[in-house]
Amino acid sequence: MQNDISQAQRAVQGGDFRTAQRLARKGLKADKTHPGWMNIAGIAECGLGRHKAGLPHFQLALKLAPDFHDARRNLAQTLVLLGRTDEADMHLRQLTDANPQDAGAWALLAQVGMARGDDVAAKAAVDRVIALYPGQAHGYLLRARLLGQTGDEMGALADLERAAELEPGNVEALIALSLPLARADRPDAARTVAERAVALAPGHVPARLALAMRLVEQGQTEAAKEQYRAVLEITPGQPEALEQLAQINSGAENAALIPQALAALKAADDSGPAKGQLHFALARIAAQAGDEDGFAKHLTRANAAMARLMPYDAGADTRLSEALMARFVPGADRDGSGDGVAPVYVLGLPRSGTSLTEAMLGAHPAVHPLGERIAPGRLLAPLINGNLPFDEQARATFRKGEAESLPALPDGTRFYTDKMPENYRLVGFLLTARADARVIHLRRDPRDVALSLWQAHLAGSALNYAYDLRAMAHRFNQYARMMAHWHAEFPGRILDLAYEDLVADVEGASHRLAAHLGLDWVPEMARPDQAAGQVLTLSANQLRQPVHTRSVGKWRKHEAMLAPFIAGLDPGLWPELGQARV
Structure with missing residues (x-):
């Protein structure tokens, strides 16, 4: 029995949750009241993404053995993942009261603090973890997560590198380090650490998913497919692998995925994103096959x-x-040019052409593309949430924080780009802080944007409006009102660029972009497909194709599906609604 439990624990440590699940079922069949097997069964369920199903296993383990601290810790962790932070806090306080040296419980209390937005409590708990075990990676991994949430990207990256240095064989540390390295414009290092994680633990699904995404970002599609297929061999029906693979597969390759996707859908529960991911995958497959009814059905359900x-x-x-618009009125204080490289904010609605525009700008030797940066939003969040003034000191603090968050830029760089689309909400702050900041606003027919968003499954809760057509129309109307306000407040400082004009005349649009930055035009700007390097967004595959107009007016084919969205648009804000674009 003990050998079987040890084998199951090794499977858990290696990320092989299917094996752990099989062994736990075998163990429970032999002894239904064994708390150790109950605990492992819960871990296996959670590792397979079924956190709600894992919960009763931990609860029963504690009923059988109330002093089973590992089970209580696992129960608390599952409660945190399910958003039940009050219950998690209660269990964790029991653990730290019984043993103030329980670093695992303090680590989970830090996660509770982060989930509640209580940065002070989270930091205190993280500091306790690091003080207890300064030579271990876990505390630095937690602090990196906290620093990332508060906008200190460089501090987070330093902690992640420290964690990987302390424990070179820590697969979780390597996985956590991969994306921040990519965001810091170190794509080769990002891919290398993900490759090392896979080499250390070939059966570790998150490691392979991280490596696959780095490969997609760098345009290595076939290599990425190999990683996703390996994930499906380890964990058949793994939702993220199926969804991502469906995006890059050919039609013939995707047809072979249908039985596995349908089987996974049948087994998926409602507690996580699995059902949505699988319906998005099936929608993509239906679209490739020309099955319009299936496409609409799966998108609606996703x-x-x-x-x-x-x-x-x-x-x-x-x-x-x-509230954001009311902060900035004519005559408000504005600052002069900042020091060093100037920012270019490429913004608009998601899927409006911001990635394509950044690729065009990034083809110029004086412009360095940095993708979607989270630092400005994080730095401004305390001011916005607390309704604090954006006075001279606050503006200086913002400029300093943004400068410190930048990676090293190549010699000769005069501008860097930040293409976080929803920076449109922050235009007042961004243009008030620096007179040399540039804003390029992408505007696209909202119906085409809605279609793209409806089938895109963009990550992050900030885009929750994209999952409801009526909510999307409401948010789009808010966006249009805000951009009209910023134009009135900052006349001449925002370059409007219509997506439809951009794709119809790439060279002409690239000339306008160069002129807005005061740069001489270079021919490479008209060939963004050849200039695209690492791309950290859903547009990675599209950007490596020559610019085309096939997506213009595509909404017409799906007008019935988009009807609730179209009905919710304010015609006074959207002149496109009265135009007959083709």
Whole structure:
């Protein structure tokens, strides 16, 4: 029996949750009251993404053995993942009261603090973990996560590198380090650490998923497919692998995925994103096959599944938009040019052409593309949430924080780009802080944007409006109002660029972009498909194709599906609604 438990524990450590699940079932069949097997069964369920199913295993383990601290810790962790932080906090306080040296419990208390937005409590708990075990990676991994949430990307990266240095064989540390390295414009290092994680633990699904994504970002599609297929061999039906593979497969390759995707869908529960991911995969496959009914059916179900997990609060969103606009009125204080390289904010609605525009700009030797940066939003969040003034000191602090968050830039760089689309909400702050900041606003027919978003499954709760057509129309109207306000408040400082014009005349659009930055035009700007390097967004595959107009007016083919969205648009804000673009 003990040998079987040890084998199951090794499977858990290696990320092989299927094996752990099989051994746990075997153990429980032999002894239904063994708390150790109950605990492993819960871990296996959670490792397979079924956290709700794992919960009763931990609860029963504790009923059988109330002093089983590992089971209580696992129960608390599962409660944190399910958003039940009050219950998790209660269990964790029991653990730290019984043993103040329980670093695992303190680590989970840090996660509870982060989930509640209580950075002070989270930092205190993280500091306790590091003080208890300064030579271990876990505390630095937690602090990196906290620093990332508060906008200190460089501090987070330093902690992640410290964690990997302390424990070179720590697969979790390597996985956590991979994406920040990519965001810091170190793509080769990002791929290398993901490759090392896979080499250390070939059966570790998150490691292979991380490596696959780095390969996609760098345009190595076939190598990425190999990693996703390996994931499906380890864990058949793994939702993320199926969804991502469906995006890069050929039609013939995707047809072979249908039985596995349908079987996985049948087994998926509602507690996580699995159903949404699988419906998105099946929608993509249906679209490739020309099955319009299947495409619409799976997209509707995919978005409904995600909307249940991340509902949109239209009232709160309206109040925030109005508060942000009210902060900036004619005659407000503005600062002069900043020091060093100037920012170019490429913004608009998601899927409006921001990635394509950044690739065009990044083809110029004086412009360095940095993708979607989270630092500005994180740095401004305390001011926005606390309704604090954006006075001279606050503006200086913002400029300093943004400069410190930048990676090393090549010699000769005059501008860096930040293409976080929803920076459109922050235009007042961004243009007030620096007179040399540039804003390029991408505007696209909202119906084409809606179609793209409806089938895209973009990550992050900030885009929860994209899972409900009526919510999407509400948010789009708010966006249009805000951009009209910023144009009135900062006349001449925002370059509007229509996506439809951009793809119809790439060279002409690239000339306009160069002129807005005061740069001489270079021919490479008109061939963004050849200039695209690492791309950290859903646009990675599209950007490596020559620019085309096939997506313009594509909404017409799906007008019935988009009807609730179209009905919700304000015609006074969208002149496109009265135009007959083709």
